[in-house]
Amino acid sequence: MSKMHVKLTVNGKAVEALAEPRTLLIHFLREELGITGPHIGCESSHCGACTVDMGGRSVKACTMFVAQANGAEITTVEGLAAADGTLHPLQEAFREHHGLQCGYCTPGMITRAYRLLQENPSPTEAEVRFGLAGNLCRCTGYQNIVKAVLAAAPVMQAQKEAAE
């Protein structure tokens, strides 16, 4: 199958590659770029393990062709920590509140929460639960994930205010 030229920015780095147009974004990230944080749990938009942030929206990378992401800016869980290695408040909060067990849903979950807390900087518990409904977790029962996201919200707010 003929290949097309794709150009995108992933975690702040410009990327160029040749790919079959039918290549799914998740396979491109994982297999071409070696970015294995986003996982595959269903390949059918249900589980959210593959969630990445694209142009300011949460996107399920298993249900998108890399061709559709041409020119986009993508952030994955690997791009959340600060350049000096300081963990993102969400990463800290997930550890602090035991928001993960096997860790398989975690990259997608954190990436989704990262966007959710920008859409709604001080959500209620119900809003967090609703906002994460596209991401499944089989291990935690969500309780500690919700706790972690609620705990990270004010920290992210404070960081934002400090930066402004």
Next chain:
Amino acid sequence: MNEMIPPAGDRAAALKGLGSSRKRVEDVRFTQGKGAYVDDIKLKDMVFGDFVRSPYAHARVVSVNKEAALAVPGVIAVLTAEDLAPLGLHWMPTLAGDRQMVLADGKVLYQGQEVAFVVAENRYACADAIELVEVDYEALPVVTDPFKALEPDAPVLREDLAGKTEGAHGPRRHHNHIFLWEQGDRAATEAVIDGADVVAEERIHYHRTHPCPLETCGCVASMDKITGKLTLWGTFQAPHAVRTVASLISGIAEHNIRVISPDIGGGFGNKVGVYPGYVCSIVASIVTGRPVKWVEDRMDNLMTTAFARDYWMDGRIAATKDGRITGLWCHVTADHGGFDACADPTKFPAGFFNICTGSYDIPVAYVGVDGVYTNKAPGGVAYRCSFRVTEAAYFIERMVDILAIKLGMDPVELRLKNFIRKDQFPYHSALGWEYDSGDYHTAMEQALAAVDYKGLRAEQAERLEAFKRGESRSLMGVGVAFFTEIVGAGPVKNCDILGLGMFDSCEIRIHPTGSAIARLGTISQGQGHATTFAQILASEIGIPADDITVEEGDTDTAPYGLGTYGSRSTPVAGAATAMAGRKIRAKAQMIAAYLLEVHDDDVEFDVDRFQIKGAPERFKTMKEIAFAAYNQAIPGLEPGLEAVSYYDPPNMTYPFGAYICVMDVDVDTGVCDVRRVYALDDCGTRINPMIIEGQVHGGLTEALAIAMGQEIAYDEDGNVTTGTLMDFFIPTAVETPHYETDHTVTPSPHHPIGAKGVGESPNVGGVPMFSNAVMDAFKPFGLTHAHMPHDHWRVWRIANGLGLHG
């Protein structure tokens, strides 16, 4: 001097040992996307393999034409049973003593069965080629109902067993019959039931479901032609057992096989079995000389690897008029699918189902389980369960509720009346188990007080009146379950899998600078072993948990062990860890005595050091002792500080718990709103409360799923109708309620640190709790039992059947 020594309490806290809610060491990697799961593995020249699967549930495979598939650019090979036959690998042994086709050998027995294995340069070429493999099928009559499968003229499923009247577990009485497993005293039980004041009788179905971890099963097989070494990475809950089985079936010497379980994205029993994908990947790597990766997709996962449950349980429970249970009888029709691939200890073809007398002092009981072949996928794994304990707990907890209705008693009162009393432990059950310890009354009373049980019943009565007056369309249900688990398989004298005793192991090396590495035969799938096993060790040897690395999952380095499932890691490997730690401590004591120039008996262990008895200011810390082990020539002692322990548990452990939930059931929509869940667990000594609570939240959520909607369903033609996450219910954060957790602590008397294991308890207790709540809501209208799962449609139908829709 004395005041210089930090108090023992402070020193103990610094160790982060037993009882500490230590943060998990695993999380630093996982939160940054640095986990290393099997699909993350990328090797030079690696190729992909995937299956052509049968669309039929029962059919003859007349021919397979590979030509068009082989012409696809990038396709390297297409393997069929014919290709595997010369190696003797077209069939493989199952864990249950049966055998299973690796690739369809003349026929298929369930939808999704593996027919051919395509190997290609990348997964896209592989998918293209799969579409082009032409398989000619001749459909055969399908049987998906285990009762119909046992009718005299039922289609013959396993032609390979023709004429075999004896199976791995005794006589077979029909061509689709696998075994009959009986426990207890049938005649005595039937006599009690015949003469009883009150008998409740019910058929209870624990439907077929699936563990569905978020990561599916997969592997990478790499055969190095030059060294003759096979390396197999995979989603294995029992890497050593996989190595032994791989050696036995492939003929490759065991020392030439290295099995590695990398990070595992949840297991819940799904990753215990041996699947055709593993075998085909190994063969393909041998044939092509290249590493081969196989990762199933979600549909493959739900349709083929490892279903759970599917037990039809016919029960009778007898009692006196005043509610003393006098006998329990149960017959199970167990649907095992096309092959008997249940993952149970060899001598237990129905697992530990004979724990079905539960938490009650029942004088006499009988259980018979008939295993049956049907045109469904094989599996029968312990989905967050210790070998059919979930089925047993569901059965008894439903039967007790049904009996309570018959007696006109409150279900809690009936339970309290029949609990095994604290002074009866160790308790010998009528079906042959020796319960190690328990205090059921205390746990139940604590639970009742916590939820204000009386208040709940009063509220329920008011709500019922409002409903009857037409002021409300919703009913309130209170679900109570009290479970006893049996975990920690198990004593080698009666527990083995394929002849491998179910002990487990730990090897510890203390480094000269006082840090350590511990290696175990288990493998974490999210349970946090790297965190908790270090805590056990920290308390045993006085080295901070933060200075101890825990390593699992590599058969080249870890001591032999039977893996992680059935809540066995803490009871078995946790015990091995403590015992190995004690060996270290014993040697450390001798070193300390030498350094302090006293007799061995004159020093005693104190948190992180050995001190002279009566003179605590004279001591040697474990750090100092470790260094001495490597730099001093101590008469009579070998240098170094290492130990290994293989722990064969003397008995199982018996965790228990009291669970209560409150539900509002909308009779017009069938929607059940779970508004309160309280879970009290007694898992003996608590190693890490934070992790225990996390396990409970997760297990309760899986229980909620199973009770309220999750199911592997088939239509009459054997088509799987719940093969995607669209139809297979997994609760999101929205459907999942908030959980209240609580505990009592009744240590196991035979476990070195008194721990019992917890991972599965919430699933065992949770399913009957949720199910009982639904039944309880409809009880005033005459409902005694309805089959799970209680999805909206089925609950609506209950309401409709009871005439609640006017």
